[in-house]
Amino acid sequence: PRHIYGERKNSWGMDLSNEHVLSQLQDDMTMASGIDFNVSSLTHHDVAHIPAFAVLNPANHTDVVGQVAFINPNQVSDVVGVAINAQHSWQNVSPKQRADMIRAFADLMEEPKRMALLMMVAVREAGKTLLNAIAEVREAVDFCRYYADECERLNLSTPLGAVVAISPWNFPLAIFVGEVVSALCAGNTVVAKPAEQTSIIAHLAVSWLHEAGIPTDVLQLVLGAGDVGGVLTADERIDGVIFTGSTDVAKRINTLLAKRSDNPVLIAETGGMNAMIVDSTALPEQVCADVLASAFDSAGQRCSALRILCIQEDIAEPMIEMIKGAMDELVVSDPRLLSTDVGPVIDSEAQANLLDHINTLKQTSDYHEVRVTDGEQGTFVAPILFELKDLSQLKKEVFGPVLHVVRYKAHELDDVIDSINKKGYALTHGIHSRIDGTIEHITNRIQAGNVYINRNIVGAVVGVQPFGGHGLSGTGPKAGGCFYLQRLSRLDSWDIPT
Numbered sequence: 001p002r003h004i005y006g007e008r009k010n011s012w013g014m015d016l017s018n019e020h021v022l023s024q025l026q027d028d029m030t031m032a033s034g035i036d037f038n039v040s041s042l043t044h045h046d047v048a049h050i051p052a053f054a055v056l057n058p059a060n061h062t063d064v065v066g067q068v069a070f071i072n073p074n075q076v077s078d079v080v081g082v083a084i085n086a087q088h089s090w091q092n093v094s095p096k097q098r099a100d101m102i103r104a105f106a107d108l109m110e111e112p113k114r115m116a117l118l119m120m121v122a123v124r125e126a127g128k129t130l131l132n133a134i135a136e137v138r139e140a141v142d143f144c145r146y147y148a149d150e151c152e153r154l155n156l157s158t159p160l161g162a163v164v165a166i167s168p169w170n171f172p173l174a175i176f177v178g179e180v181v182s183a184l185c186a187g188n189t190v191v192a193k194p195a196e197q198t199s200i201i202a203h204l205a206v207s208w209l210h211e212a213g214i215p216t217d218v219l220q221l222v223l224g225a226g227d228v229g230g231v232l233t234a235d236e237r238i239d240g241v242i243f244t245g246s247t248d249v250a251k252r253i254n255t256l257l258a259k260r261s262d263n264p265v266l267i268a269e270t271g272g273m274n275a276m277i278v279d280s281t282a283l284p285e286q287v288c289a290d291v292l293a294s295a296f297d298s299a300g301q302r303c304s305a306l307r308i309l310c311i312q313e314d315i316a317e318p319m320i321e322m323i324k325g326a327m328d329e330l331v332v333s334d335p336r337l338l339s340t341d342v343g344p345v346i347d348s349e350a351q352a353n354l355l356d357h358i359n360t361l362k363q364t365s366d367y368h369e370v371r372v373t374d375g376e377q378g379t380f381v382a383p384i385l386f387e388l389k390d391l392s393q394l395k396k397e398v399f400g401p402v403l404h405v406v407r408y409k410a411h412e413l414d415d416v417i418d419s420i421n422k423k424g425y426a427l428t429h430g431i432h433s434r435i436d437g438t439i440e441h442i443t444n445r446i447q448a449g450n451v452y453i454n455r456n457i458v459g460a461v462v463g464v465q466p467f468g469g470h471g472l473s474g475t476g477p478k479a480g481g482c483f484y485l486q487r488l489s490r491l492d493s494w495d496i497p498t
């Protein structure tokens with residue numbers, strides 16, 4: 001049954017190894033690819049926009065996905081005013097009714113033609129591979145059903161008020177939907193601002209949430225870049241901000257909110273410098289598969305992606321050779337093809353930042369780089385592995401398909417863990433070992449939100465593996481976990497039913 005969270009394989013009963021199922025999906029996606037998107041904000045009253053611009057497919061810049069118009073920033077205040085006025089009536093809608101609307105929205109996303117449309121937009125607007133696009137929609141549905149169930153279980157009736165939800169481009173549907181529906185379930189009104197790169201998929205989601213019954217003054221969408229996010233978070237009438245994105249922007253928002261005397265709530269989920277520690281007892285083939293999935297899937301554009309691989313010296317040489325061999329088999333190409341493993345990075349700014357980092361490290365470090373099969377038309381970055389002497393050259397999160405490898409001797413294990421901790425991030429780490437004592441020791445010493453043992457370190461499942469970190473990686477509570485809705489309400493923990 002679809003309400004079992006974590007049911008990832010063959011979503012909606014889809015078996016992609018079945019040629020008929022695959023060709024039906026591809027037909028639906030082809031039909032969806034002909035749609036000419038022309039989107040602007042979805043607000044309760046008409047607002048002025050600045051002239052629209054064309055959104056280009058990151059894998060192929062000759063493919064125009066649609067036209068997007070950003071809101072005029074001086075209109076943002078009126079939108080916030082509407083959200084505040086709508087607060088009282090939404091608060092009085094019962095948790096059961098709120099939850100049912102969110103479930104109705106999940107049902108809409110699961111209709112095959114709509115699902116194909118969402119997938120097509122995720123591929124063309126965000127450069128997702130086909131498999132990543134399926135997982136994207138699956139996760140958005142999981143968030144809806146999980147938070148709807150939580151909403152009824154907790155029977156929340158005292159929300160924060162009007163909440164701003166700001167999201168990144170790398171999970172343009174799942175994280176956007178997770179933020180929005182959690183706040184709505186808890187009884188808040190919402191002004192949502194998706195990342196500027198992925199407005200179209202967010203526009204689809206909000207229009208379907210309205211179709212599912214969420215009133216247009218309770219949920220409004222404003223399209224814009226960081227300046228619009230800045231105006232929203234500076235509005236002293238808002239009661240809370242849910243933010244997912246870079247650590248730098250989270251700090252800026254935190255500084256703004258901290259100046260207020262009324263303590264608005266901030267939930268921030270930010271970056272990571274995620275490591276995997278592999279000792280000499282690990283199973284090499286399994287390590288190899290998990291490293292490739294963790295470092296290069298989604299072109300490394302996951303907050304949980306593997307950046308630092310630490311391998312015990314005794315097995316380092318053959319282990320690194322095996323990983324290099326497997327890297328050579330990666331297909332870096334058109335994300336619409338099932339055969340593609342790695343698609344493009346989001347835009348030319350991201351590409352330039354990554355190439356800057358790569359070209360600097362190439363001067364001093366050994367590396368192994370993959371060939372891009374078909375990338376002239378888009379913003380591709382070839383997956384690359386660097387061997388570093390230590391971690392001092394890594395100063396901040398590198399958000400792309402770049403893996404940094406260091407070797408350690410058995411007696412240096414604690415030094416390695418401490419050097420990872422010193423980076424200040426604490427999001428996702430992995431351990432590969434067959435010694436229980438080693439696993440326990442590393443788990444206790446390393447700073448992390450999520451630690452994965454003898455598996456890859458990406459793809460946390462809503463309701464099963466609540467996701468989030470601390471330090472430079474965020475504030476908590478974890479998304480897709482049982483404390484999330486409580487943070488969005490004024491309910492005291494002793495009122496929570498068990």
Ligand code: NAD
Pocket residue numbers: 166167168169170171175193194195196224225226227228229230231233244245246247249250252253269270271272302303304397399467468469473474
């Ligand atoms: P970003 O911080 O550049 O942008 C995120 C959002 O913030 C966008 O909507 C952007 O328009 C908005 N924004 C920019 N400046 C703002 C300002 N001054 N005030 C308010 N809003 C502003 O991040 P990104 O490039 O979109 O996403 C990639 C980052 O997100 C990476 O660092 C990644 O690790 C992180 N991320 C974290 C998680 C997590 O769960 N921890 C999940 C996904 C992505």
